[in-house]
Amino acid sequence: MSAALRLALVAACAAGTVCAQTADLAGYADAVRAADALLARGDYGGVVQRLEPWAERLPGRPEARHFLGLALYRLRDFAAAADHLSACLALERAESAAWRQTVEILGPARYFAGQFREAAPLLEQAAAWRPDDSDLLYSLAMTRLQLGQRDRARIAFAKIFGVDPAAAEAFALAAGLALRENRPADAEALLRAAVERRPDLHGAAYELGVLAFRGGDYGRSAALLRSELSRNPGHALAWHALGETLAALGQPAAAVEALKRAVWLDKRLARSLLLLAKIHLGQGGLELAEASVQRALEIEPRSYEAHFLQSRIHYKAGRPDRAKRQLAIAEEIRRAELADDR
């Protein structure tokens, strides 16, 4: 919310044009004014404490709802923010400045609360008002994706990234984001459409191969990955994925060969080294496994998985005390990761 709008609301209350009908409303105006100051200071909890009673006492007033929505948004309680902003929206005069600003905040609040169906029309409206606001466009595109509206998502993503929405690249771009959002069916459909438009599209067979792996179709996955690698043998991640697929097919020797190529192409590919270590571990090749883990630790010294695998190697090698010490390091890293997540 803009400072100008906030001031207008406060001024309206203070001037008595909006809410100076009774002593109760005077108190309300004071509370709104105080909340404005608290908001400016970043005391969002204070805003909530101050205004929640007023929102209950005067449910017909939009101002408290608006400030509560803002404060709760700042507190990242998006569902509660959306509740207040939604109530506020219903109270504001349609198309007024306050109404528009409420729409602009309510859309993202719904989005962050995971209320995609409700978020979509609000974000659409806000993006129309502010076509250059990439944050709004991104929220809108992701909302469309979450709603399974992959073509509308593709068009929105294409706009953000400056790509022709009808181009194969736009389909591939949206597919990548769908993959990231764990929507494999949408990703696959978009990728197939991309390949239809450009059969030699860089990376498309790789992505389809990864999807086939996730679907458990390891044979098809291997074929797609090999197809990608025949055109693009320098694709380290494709070699990694092929290694993983071959491991799933019960071909550890071939998997090792693929993973070695991944590492030769990208010496920083710690995950390939860790997968190599696991395959060697499964084959009883403790020395090879340990060498791979050590290289992975050089790249990512705080890798939980690497320390865990090193612990497993010690354990399998009959070094239980070292295994315990290594596991303690791994656990410490994980605790730190969890703390970071929080």
Add this chain to the structure above:
Amino acid sequence: MRGRALLALGLLAAAQGSQRDPTVVAPPPSPHAAAGVTFADVTASAGLDSFRHRAGSDLKPYLPETLGSGVALLDYDNDGWLDVYLVNSLSEDARRGAAPPNAAALFRNSGDGSFTDETARAGVANHRWGVGACAGDVNNDGWTDLYVTNFGQSRLYVNRGDGIFADSAASAGVQADTWATGCAFGDYDGDGLLDLYVAAYVDFDWDNPPPPGGAAAGRVPGRGSLGSLEQAEPAKGAAYDPGLPACVYHGIPVACGPKGLAPAADRLFRNEGGGRFRDVSRQARLHEAEASYGLGVAWVDADDDGRPDLIVANDSMPNFLFHNRGDGTFAEIGVLSGLGTNGDGRDQAYMGVAVGDFNGNGRSDFFFTTFAGDNYTLHRNEGGLDFSDVTLQSGLLAATLPFLGWGAAFLDYDNDGWLDLLAANGHIFPQADGAAWGTSYRQRTLLFRNLRNGRFADVSGSAGAALAAPKSSRGAAVGDLFNDGTPDIVLNNLDGPPTVLRNRHAPDGAHWIAARLVGRPDRRTPADAIGAKVFCVADGLRQRGEVASGRSYLSQGDLRVHFGLGATELVERLEVKWPNGEAEWFAPAGVDRVVVLEQGRGTPAP
């Protein structure tokens, strides 16, 4: 109010179903399936459809309503036919005291394909919020007793031998009084008396339950702020992200927990004889392990040192492997040994545990069911308390990803001599049907056939429509209900009737042999021989079986040990390693029968 509105939406969506999810649609027939083997739903003809499981309300706003209950197969009247005990919880009204309590059910096997409800006469209705069950002869009188875990005080139903049980939990000191879940009997100290392990889940207060969505509904900790969206992401649902409040799943308010709620402590009860048990959890040093959300329980001699170890499947935390030191104490080595987590060192939401030697190397391997979006996990026993996650190379990874699994068992469904795998499934959130999560509330049962090369094939679409029908299953038990030599399946389904899946084998089907073991308490072996290992040597294979209490999810399978023999009509020998360390060989007179192996009646093993 807000939570109620969202839940109502969730229910509306649930009614619509999600018919395209892989958890609903069975895969096409598999070329790897055993020919002529299907499972038929005989619940109604067997007479078990009169039972209705019930746990709280349909909305499932609270965690206890989601876990379901177990099932136990036991021959309580020693007539040679497996009977069925189905645990029940309580309806919402019953829990509040506004309706009569729901009852568990004991169905006596008549031996002709039908069962009769003997619950009232046997005195095992429970009438409490029932969770799990396990069986064992706690007083070595030759009659199988029953332990029923409850939310609250659990029961020890001691079998009087006249068809009636007496609840002796209070006098025996095993009431537990917690949210008890899985249980299993095992003689950990080798005195010939069955001890009891009782897992516990959450310290849950029904008077002050955490509301769906929780206080933190909609919050995404540590992310996002107004005006800087580049790092912000929408609410994903933190359920099962360790450390975060687990009351929101994919943006939808759901039953809170277990993360964010205090775990309840598991208990180990030592059988002191004379009908008394003693809580030895501290003396056994079990308390040194981190408090956990315990569910499935299995006693198993994981390192074959002659002493039973303990496996506990922990929800959202690493599994426990309590190694029996042989001095009355245990060392928890789950993560260290590789059994506590998956191969990446990440814990999963473990529910049920199956134990079996799937690769025929003579060691017990382990299979765990987990939460949806994560694969179930197969751990190969490498010997020396070392376990490898072989899920990926076994072919079980992708096939199990969308499922939320509970009951689990190794079973040789086609009697080919190789252990196959069963997993009973169903989501905990009714909202799953209305959401695009790629999964469903009711889920089909999974059956994987052992391909004899370390790999399994999903044959769920080839074993009959009854197996593939989506259900909200929880407890699962395997046993030969009809004494026809094939393993049958009983599922205890949440808020509904059970499912009895009868194994229909082709008449020219493979051969089999089953063994009922009788131990000698005077030689420090439990009378029902729980803990004994049996190896069936036939046609170049040496199959391993165990007399086991508990396992799966809150459930109890057949105490008899079953072996498929394929085309072989000759069993060279049955090798028995009794819990007291004695080893004997038995030469059965033929196949396709149940043989009784009495301790001391065999030939001492060379």
